[in-house]
Amino acid sequence: MIPLIGYADRLSGRPGDTIGFKVSSAGGEPFTASLVRIVCSDPNPAGPGILEEQVPADFAGEYPSRVQPLKPGSWGRSDGTLDLDGARGLRLSALIWPTRTDEVSDRQTVLAWGPVALDLAPGGLLEARVGDTVVQAHGKLHGRHWYSAWMSLSADGRTLSVGADPLGHGGEAPRAASAPMEALPGLAPAPVTVAAEAWEGDTRHVFNGKIEAPAIHADADGAEAALALRWDFAREMSSTRIVDTGPKGLHGQLFNYPARAMTGASWTGEEMCWRHAPGQYGAIHFHDDDLYDAGWETDFSFTIPEDLPSGIYAARIACGAHEDAIPFFVAPPRGERRARLCVLVSTFTYAIYGNHARPDFVPAWKARFEAWNAYPWNPAEHPEYGLSTYNYHSDRSGICHGSHLRPLMNLKPGYLTFGYGEGSGLRHFPADTHLIAWLHAKGIDYDIVTDRELHEEGGAAIAGYKAVVTGTHPEYHTRETLDALQTYRDTGGRLIYLGGNGFYWRIAVHPENPDILEIRRGEGGIRAWAAEPGEYYNAFDGAYGGLWRRSGRPPQMLAGIGFSAQGQFEASYYRRRIGPDAPPSAAWIFEGVDDEIIGNFGLSAGGAAGFELDRADVRLGSPEDIEVVASSEAHGSTFVLVPEEQLTHITTWPGEPWQKLIRADMAYFRAPGGGEVFATGSITFCGSLPHNGFENNVSRVLENVMRRFLRD
Template sequence: MIPIIGYANDLGARPGEALGFKVSSALAEPYEVQLVRIISADPNPDGPGIRHMEIDAACNGRYPSRFQDFAPGSYAKAPLPTGTDLSRIELEAAVMPMLADRDRQTVLAVADPACGFALELSVDRGGLGLTLRTDSGEERLTAPGPLRPRRWYRVRAQVDLGARRAELSFEPLKQGEESGHATASFKDRSKLTATAEAGIRIAAGNVGGRPRRHFNGRIEAPKLAFGLGGTAGGIVLAWDFSQGIDSDRIVDVGGTASHGRLINMPTRGVTGTGWSGREMCWRHAPQDYAAIHFHEDDCHDCGWEDDFVFDIPKDFRSGNYAMRLRCGTDEDFIPFFVAAPLGRPQSRICVVIPTFTYVMYGDNGRYDYGPAIEQRMADWGAYPYNPDKYRQFGQSSYNLHPDGTGICLCSWRRPLLNLRSGYLTLLAPGCGSGLRHYQADSHLWAWLEAKGFEFDVVTDHQLHQDGPDALKPYRTVLTCTHPEYHTENSLDAFQVYVDAGGRLCYLGGNGFYWRIAVSETIPGIAEVRRAEGGIRTWAAEPGEYYHALDGQYGGLWRRIGRPPQALTGVGFSAQGTFLGSHYRRLEASYNPEVRWIFDGVDGETFGDEGLSGSGAAGYELDRYDIGLGSPENATVIARSEDHAPTYIVTPEEILTHVSTISGMGPDQLIHADMIYCDTPSGGALFSVGSITFCGSLPVNNFENSTSRLLENIVRNFLAEGV
């Protein structure tokens, strides 16, 4: 257990707004809260180190420790009308189990804690199970199986307490599979009537308490009937999951209006029993997508209460901040970002914080975590907790659920361990600090601080909400190292800024790559569908390329007609291990129009040192391609070279084992292009095409060729009349 941990209700805010901070502390003593500004988050003793500045705030102070619990795993809950006859119940659903190594994975549960009654229908390792619990004990019936993974079955159960009889069965929806059936006599039971405490759960058991025995797989058309078969007062509850696919609500079509709610956001917009492949979009044929996929590790909103609130003063400085929680030797840092008031910038530079990317990588468990990186964490005094070891808050869209399916929904209303100052992503022996995302981006923040550049920040979330107005006032806009994930709104905000004469510095690699969706009605969550190509750790199932949250086609922006080259001039071309290389100046860089970029930069090569991959060009590389929308007037001023043999071309570039879409050989596509161009609207564009570029900025106390080159660009972009 992590002794003290927390999160804010949002990752960003503006002066005059308030952020609530939720803390769980298993410690006995009160904890101290201190607001800090994050200048550098790199724990490497050979780099700038961890640098925080304490800030006065009304919320600073001591707060009592209290433990706030969270139970992962998705399910649905619905009410049961008071007075419902519980003496005769029929349960039915279509199910596709995904895990065969779990017992008592609950499909449907109905219970009334007030009278000690519970009935659960479950998929077991050995078949289908039915469990009846009352104050007098528990009885169980099993229909031998097994129910095989990734196959649809119709499961049914009937319980008649008056007749002391139960019946249980399952049958496959595909011919050729075995079915199962069982009957049993139960002990004498008195007639039961539901009280106000009665309820129903779908895909989890233990109604009224902490959810347990989660189902892993798909459920369609769950149905419960009460008091039927000649008994007076019979009612039917039946939920149609094809309705409200873009919501967290389930609709009862049985006549009682016992509509329910989804907890911890299982996956919707997935194919059900009726899908034939004739339609690929759930909006066109929702009846084909009448299933919901539940997982035992789904995580949406932890639901913790606020421990304290930060009312952001109206004159508060825009920047990168965290609330430091400290109790004895234990501490945590809850990150957040404050943008300037909309339309009233505090600086001429704006750094866009890639919070959508942070969320999609949030709590990323990596395959290479182990004793070696733990030793480095201890040696460097780095953040001591890693989501590969502490998985209670879910994982990232780069991880898999226990049933082997990809995680497509990620939340920011939970602690994100890898958004902590001092967090190490990977060991990277001999290759610098081993940082990515938040901590790697702090190399840029620290560089701006060292060079005396004042800057505002704005988050991707704020771009999505506020659109182009969020960037319009700024003389120049800088990205961070890896702005990979974007909604249509946030991508549009960048494009409008450039088209209107803005000056954009794209300082990363593999940016503007995946399309994601957020919801207007379900706060705190984003969705990705890894459709049709791209570098990816899992692939969306056939027929499931459309987001559930907004109904739009997912996957690569390139596949949707908006390749990153059309915005930044370069786009993802190659990926390798965390080994960086250098850039070499090209002949065109000596042209009078662009040679000022290299003032003070000595030699033909630069960027051969760095805290990210030991070089400015590494890990993920972008290249110039007119065929994909790169501006024809752009000048490629430098190109990386001498990359390690581990680098490969991205899948979307490959046609066969020897040919590519561009017509060039695969080896010719493994490089980063650094470009500059003036835009037709009077603005300018500078792109570096590498994820590790900013890692070279802090070398030699920020005095190096890479740093000088970027300083030349930023000062030129800030100059009036240029």
């Protein structure tokens, strides 16, 4: 594990809220903690560098070091114990869809009760265990196929049997096997567990794959088998509860948020929404690497003072030669505006990308990390902290849940996403601090509001601000956050969208724990993985997941522009499309700017227009009177259209040549109700702001927009 690392139990708060900090320190001496305000988190020596201001805090001081454990793996357990006193014989059964049958060296538990367990042994062999007696079925189970699996203990307690029947695919059934019991262990009351065994607060033998309808039957005094427990995973689908439909009502709890609303053994393909046919979605997909809440104990806390300015802060910790920072965002008191400008921080996107282990990471990148004294750790080398929704589970199923309740390496000051190319290689939080540093350099006061407040408080969170500005990549949104932004814009608000690939994916917030987010990568879009057929609807809220475009809300409807193309972390420039004689409605954007080429420089890939690009399209919701004041050009060969824009190998959705669609449009329009929108359409735009001490044509364009939008 990383020698010193930590996280906060919340990413944002208002005065009066308390934030708990959880630290794992392997040092033999105490670690120290202090508070800083973050201005810039780019370690590139060619830019402003890491800029932080010390802030007094009551938690500053020393704390004992301790190593806090990581306990990955999702599973379930009954709330109470199952008592089968007097039973004669026993049967455990479940429908299973295993996903790791060959490449694991440990057994995987399907269902367990005390010393009794139905397992999947290495090599895909189904096995039964009662105490020290083990019997394996003859023939392996195949991955990604459904089986009805069972084990039984005879009524006289002398014979242990196990077997499985294939469902629906016509494969050869593993032959059942039996073995004599040497001694029957005591079957005392015990909890029932599914997808893992649990002993003395720890879990082991976690199952990978889907499980449906786990049940336990018992023979009572020689009578016919009687149902003792049957968990129906199709019930209370959006919760972490598991419901027992048996006579004892032995309900249970899920741990580490396995994926629910999964197609089960009876799914026919006739219904794609679990709400319409819940009985066909009675499976839960468990993984041995699910980790969304590390559950660490709190080392110190901070109650946000009333007089602390809104901004980005971090608890800085140090122990010996090791350092870490735990960022958090401070919003103003609820209902109070301390500045005219609101910076909307995309914490949902940060969490969805949390611990993204890039597939193109190579250790050679670390030479740049070391030379710049950048953040030294990378998720590609430390997957034990749980990966992002841009990665796969160990069984190659896509990760559909994200959370900040664990250390997130890419949410650290100085973290470099890329170790190649021009500029700093920043994304997300560190890249967004280019805007924060610019605001400080220009003396523009601001409040911070995150999409968490926007989701929970709606339009009230941003009402009254003269302007709302986004960061570089506001990609992931709930219906509530989009509604709030739409209402703000259409009631006279002024929106400044400084990113690319924004307002793109629909996510859901867990109804029991708002720190857990869900993404279903359904049909369409540039996807790190593709959801299984029939699994496009969120379990958390029952809504159709995937692109907002496929739910009738393309980004163009809000910001005037939307995702069009993506390439490697490379950037180009904009060429002005309006000259000095342009209509006065748009000419003010370039006041004091004589250049035709805008942003052929910058700390993000060397230019203001790069990596992910948005363009205007009236058919997707761009206003008829939108003014595209500049467009990018000269993008490299790595840039491609996003899949939803490419119909065939020779045709595109807009009907234009694909070459014309690979561009970022810088645009302006007036919205209903007197609102205004300025959008740049590029993830790398903010990286050009610090160039030449914040004095450049990109900076001037933004300052023109900002000063106008902040006017009375």
